[in-house]
Amino acid sequence: MQIRKMGGVAIVAVAALGLSACGGDDSGSGSGGKIDIGIKFDQPGIGLKQGDKYSGLDVDVAKYVAKELGYSEDKINWKAAPSKQREQLIKSGQVKMVVASYSITDARKKEVSFAGPYFIAQQALLVKKGSGITNLQGLQGKKLCSVSGSTSATKLKAKVPGVNLQEFDTYSKCTEALVAGRIDAETTDDTILSGYANQDTYKGKLEVVPGVGGDEIYGIGIKKGDKATCEKINSALAKMVADGSWKKAVTDNLGADYKLDAAKNPPKQDTCS
Amino acid sequence: MSSLFDQFDVWGAFWMTIKLTALSAVFSLLIGTVVAIMRVSPVPVLRFLGTSYVNIFRNTPLTLIVFFSLLGLWQTLGVELSSQLPVNAFRFAVVGLSIYHAAFVCEALRSGVNTIPLGQAEAARSIGLTFGQTLREVVLPQAFRGAITPLGNTLIALAKNTTVVVTIGVAETAYLMNKVNEDASDQLTNMFLLAALFFVLLTVPIGLLTGRASKRLAVKR
Numbered sequence: 001m002q003i004r005k006m007g008g009v010a011i012v013a014v015a016a017l018g019l020s021a022c023g024g025d026d027s028g029s030g031s032g033g034k035i036d037i038g039i040k041f042d043q044p045g046i047g048l049k050q051g052d053k054y055s056g057l058d059v060d061v062a063k064y065v066a067k068e069l070g071y072s073e074d075k076i077n078w079k080a081a082p083s084k085q086r087e088q089l090i091k092s093g094q095v096k097m098v099v100a101s102y103s104i105t106d107a108r109k110k111e112v113s114f115a116g117p118y119f120i121a122q123q124a125l126l127v128k129k130g131s132g133i134t135n136l137q138g139l140q141g142k143k144l145c146s147v148s149g150s151t152s153a154t155k156l157k158a159k160v161p162g163v164n165l166q167e168f169d170t171y172s173k174c175t176e177a178l179v180a181g182r183i184d185a186e187t188t189d190d191t192i193l194s195g196y197a198n199q200d201t202y203k204g205k206l207e208v209v210p211g212v213g214g215d216e217i218y219g220i221g222i223k224k225g226d227k228a229t230c231e232k233i234n235s236a237l238a239k240m241v242a243d244g245s246w247k248k249a250v251t252d253n254l255g256a257d258y259k260l261d262a263a264k265n266p267p268k269q270d271t272c273s
Numbered sequence: 274m275s276s277l278f279d280q281f282d283v284w285g286a287f288w289m290t291i292k293l294t295a296l297s298a299v300f301s302l303l304i305g306t307v308v309a310i311m312r313v314s315p316v317p318v319l320r321f322l323g324t325s326y327v328n329i330f331r332n333t334p335l336t337l338i339v340f341f342s343l344l345g346l347w348q349t350l351g352v353e354l355s356s357q358l359p360v361n362a363f364r365f366a367v368v369g370l371s372i373y374h375a376a377f378v379c380e381a382l383r384s385g386v387n388t389i390p391l392g393q394a395e396a397a398r399s400i401g402l403t404f405g406q407t408l409r410e411v412v413l414p415q416a417f418r419g420a421i422t423p424l425g426n427t428l429i430a431l432a433k434n435t436t437v438v439v440t441i442g443v444a445e446t447a448y449l450m451n452k453v454n455e456d457a458s459d460q461l462t463n464m465f466l467l468a469a470l471f472f473v474l475l476t477v478p479i480g481l482l483t484g485r486a487s488k489r490l491a492v493k494r
Contacts, residue, residue, distance in 0.1 A: 084451055084455055085454075087454075107457045108458065111459055148439055148451055148452075149452035149454075151455065151456060164356075164357060164358045165358055165359060166358040166359070166361075166362060167441075167442025168440070168442055169439065169442075173344075176348070180348050180349070182347065
């Protein structure tokens with residue numbers, strides 16, 4: 001009996017050690033520690049993980065901001081932030097910030113705060129080269145693809161009621177179906193679509209039709225009410241634009257033929273609240 | 274909670290889940306019965322085919338089966354079940370769900386067959402019934418009555434597994450949850466509670482009904 005009790009105590013002690021070990025190294029703040037940043041892992045041009053290399057516009061923006069906050073590149077812990085998990089990642093403190101083609105909306109502002117914006121994208125179509133679809137009207141009766149539950153599909157359906165909509169859980173599957181000729185167009189932000197059009201596998205086969213929907217205003221998601229961090233990020237973003245790194249990041253990642261909406265970009269940062 | 278109903282088509286999503294469950298239940302019962310007959314038949318080739326079916330589809334993840342029914346049949350081979358893409362995806366979802374759950378229906382039925390004493394089949398043969406007649410008149414009626422509980426379990430699993438078809442964009446409950454998560458994440462807790470309640474209301478009656486039915490209908494020996 002005595003031995004059993006001791007065993008129990010030992011297990012509890014080991015478990016407690018394990019827990020404290022976990023708590024120790026993810027403090028997140030302070031210049032000596034690491035910073036957890038959420039990005040997309042599967043969107044070429046925006047946030048893409050290949051092996052242990054990360055690339056994309058969001059990655060470059062995140063690196064610049066992290067540097068201004070006092071974290072060099074090797075102090076960044078990249079974490080996957082799929083669209084539907086972004087609020088939860090921030091709220092639970094698993095990441096310090098999310099830079100993942102994250103549009104600022106009123107519904108999301110109820111849950112998290114946004115720094116930025118750092119980019120204004122617009123909804124666009126991705127079609128095969130020479131498909132003849134050049135605007136919204138060309139979509140009438142055509143087959144369209146988007147991601148399950150995404151707002152871009154809902155918006156286009158309201159504008160072109162006759163459209164035939166197939167949804168998948170990732171944009172990559174849509175692009176595959178587009179190349180296979182089963183669907184005629186794919187819709188989401190022009191940044192994401194340019195990323196696919198510029199991928200080596202699809203180069204020269206696809207083209208982006210811009211300006212079919214509204215603006216998507218990309219911000220950096222942080223914990224709700226964290227005004228101090230928000231202001232630091234905003235001044236980092238302003239500096240990034242001023243020293244030309246912003247422009248370089250955009251052309252590097254979105255490709256030479258990306259049609260940047262220069263009237264809106266680079267956007268002015270909102271005031272933090 | 275009420276803003277969820279204003280903003281999203283909650284009833285439509287729930288109705289889609291029910292339609293998927295009901296249709297796939299019917300088709301998987303049909304396919305599963307055929308496969309079960311193959312597995313108990315005296316012809317070795319049929320037995321082999323039946324066993325292969327069960328082992329292949331039971332051990333492949335449902336997400337893969339559902340996705341490949343659309344990717345393989347529609348995208349690559351060009352088979353179209355409807356010219357309306359959402360309807361097309363729905364029908365392929367039913368195909369995927371039915372094929373997968375038929376393997377479990379088959380095994381449930383086979384367990385029902387195993388409740389029948391061997392002497393019954395021997396007796397049926399000795400009075401000159403063919404294999405088909407033995408199945409129809411003696412074995413299957415008793416097998417179904419003995420397999421009600423495992424069939425009910427399969428049906429409950431099927432109801433919950435319908436959430437997997439969100440991968441090909443069928444607008445059912447899991448799809449709705451994704452949409453709420455993307456557009457109104459402040460409502461997420463309500464959506465979770467609502468979805469949980471819906472699935473409880475859908476599956477608990479199945480369990481109660483099949484439990485009662487199996488007590489009343491089981492062949493007492």
